[in-house]
Amino acid sequence: MIKHSEAKVRKPRYVRLAQQLAEAIRKGTYGLGECLPPEVELCRIHGVSRHTVREALRQLDEMGLISRRRREGTTIRARSSRRRYTASISTMADLFQYVRKPRYRILSERLVSAGAKTAALLGCKRSERWLKFEACRYHAGVAEPISFTEFYVRPAYGDVGASLRKRNPLIYSFIERHVDERVIEIRQKVRATAVPPEAARLLRVKPLSPGLYVSRRFLVHGNRVIAGSVSIYPENRFEISLDWRVEWARD
Amino acid sequence: MIKHSEAKVRKPRYVRLAQQLAEAIRKGTYGLGECLPPEVELCRIHGVSRHTVREALRQLDEMGLISRRRREGTTIRARSSRRRYTASISTMADLFQYVRKPRYRILSERLVSAGAKTAALLGCKRSERWLKFEACRYHAGVAEPISFTEFYVRPAYGDVGASLRKRNPLIYSFIERHVDERVIEIRQKVRATAVPPEAARLLRVKPLSPGLYVSRRFLVHGNRVIAGSVSIYPENRFEISLDWRVEWARD
DNA sequence: AAGTGGTCTAGACCACCGA
DNA sequence: CGGTGGTCTAGACCACTTA
Structure with missing residues (x-):
């Protein structure tokens, strides 16, 4: 069997120290709720500078294994941790990823009653009434649309109509406004x-050419759907980009 | 040095430095994609030690504002760090969303040198050497593959070969194994x-029928790419599902 | 060869808080 | 007061990568 090829790569001292300590915690050498030795003591034990010890402790802290407080010491908070990945977006615009002043053209606006497909999209019962918009989105100065969107919103939130009709509005601007609450x-x-x-x-x-199908549901407290959409993006006009970053979670 | 001991509510020097730099980035003094001055230069400008500068940069890094690379410098990656919506996944399997015992078939394995497309995918230089796998993924008992994947990994991590060849392995099992570190x-x-x-x-x-194109890069500490992949998913065989949850701001 | 960030040492003083 | 972690300095060498 082929061996790991990491023997040649020497890890930094503080990484190895962190691993040693994590292993000791896992095995129970230092128990839950107890304290690790003080930093200066760890320096002495492992023969490294305090900076190195602190760098190692910082790693354990980030993993959620320990917590540190002045005077109180370094307390064991968990015996192991695992990773999960988190993707973050900062605004709705990021979710829709529109660069360079997108423009909207509303093609239609009417009250519809949900058929099977719409009911599936919105997670509602058939024949429920929703306000439906159809729209295309453009980059300024480009004739070809980026996307075609069908947007549904509960009639109770119908003030969206007003905000949509104003000066090339962002279709989700009303959601942006309501999003915080x-x-x-x-x-x-x-x-x-x-x-x-x-x-x-x-x-x-061309009809039936490749496209991206993106459906979205917008939920408020209580898992109630207040809006939903389906967008179609043809090839080469749009790309969804997501960065997943590791995040430590305690067991 | 008996310097700044006047105010009692004074934040640590590195925190203030981080705020200064974040503000400069926000205002565009340092533009997106540009570099911050080198660390030693920041020491000189702000009259602090390198440790303090690095502590400040670490904060900016954690906020996702910058990324740092040896030789290359400290580059601006974002202008602000407000995060509102978060999507979480707990394992890699969730990212790939394979339900019900997927099976792999490795079609080829060879050492290649990166062409233009591969270099773009992996963010590496052309003619760099990578280990390339081609594979199809299946649901058990279904003849039609779910996807076709080209997977690249740095030769240094080539032990992936062994793990891939074993009993219908998950192609990313080696990453799973390495993920903790x-x-x-x-x-x-x-x-x-x-x-x-x-x-x-x-x-x-059918050739040229609609499909989903998904590219992924796997990065380790220091923004180094250790692996990358391109997968093609035909219509009606796969769906990417993501739930975004609001995350209350913690300013 | 030069210059970047990454690691590490040795030592100092500070802020906090229970004994 | 003593002892903890928090902050900071000054300086060193290393690893990496482009010119």
Whole structure:
């Protein structure tokens, strides 16, 4: 069996120290709730400078294994940790990732009653009434739309109509405005699709050519859906980019 | 040095320095993609030791404002760090969202030198050497593959070969194994694509039919790419699902 | 060869707080 | 007061990568 090839890579002293300490904690050498030796003592024990010890402790801290307080010492908080990855976005605009002043063109606005597909999208019952918008999004100065979107919102939130009709508005501007108080979750699905003929005409691509299908549900407290959308993005006009960063979670 | 002992509520020097730098970045004094001055230069400018500078930079790094690389310098990656929505996954398997015992079939394994496309995918220079795998993924009992994947890994991590060849392995099992110490970030891009003829044959779909194109980079500490992949998912075989939850600001 | 961030040492004083 | 972690200085060498 092939051996690991990391023998040649010598890890920094503080990393090795952190691993040693984590292992000791895992094995119970230092028990939950107890304290690690003081930093200066760890220096003496392991024969390193305090900076190195603190760097190692910082790693354990980030992993959630220990917590440190002046005077009180370094307390064991958990015996092991595992990683999870987190992706963050800072604004709704990031979620939709529109660069360079996108423009909207609202194509239609009407009250509809949900059919099977819409009900599935919104997680509602059939024949429920929703306000439906159809829109295309553009980059300024580019004739071809970036996307075609069907947007549904509960009639109770129908003030969206007013905000949508104003000066090339962001379709989600009303959600942006309500987001701090209302929308607590967005559920998004992405899959490949063949662009339907009607959308293809608007998007100026060949019918059934490749496209991105993105559906979103906007939920408020209590898992109530207040809005939902389906967007179609043709090939080469849009890309979803996501950075996952590691985050430590205690067991 | 009996310097700054006047005010009692005074924040640590490195915190103030971090705030100064964050403000400068926000205002555009240092633009996106540009570099901050070298650490020693920052020491001179602000009249502090390198340790203090590094502590400040570490804060900016944690906020996601900068990234640092030997020789290359400290580059600005974002202008502000407000995060509102977060999507979490707990394991790599969640990222790849494979339900019900997926199976792998490795089609090829060879050492390649990066061409333009591969270099772009991996963020490396052309003609760098990488270990390349081609594979298809299946649901048990289903003849049609879920996806076709090209997977690249640095030869130094080549023990992946052994783990891949074993009993229908998860292609990323080696990353799972190394994850605790190594992979701290995954950058993912998703877009629509027409399935290329070769992939189409393997996937048993018509050439140029709609597909999902997903590229991923796996980064370790220091923003080094240790692996990357491109996967093609035909229509109706796969869906990426993401839940964004609001995260209350902790300013 | 030069210059970057990464690591590490040795030592200092400070802020906090229970004994 | 003593002893903890928190902050900071001054300086050193290393690893890496582009020119």
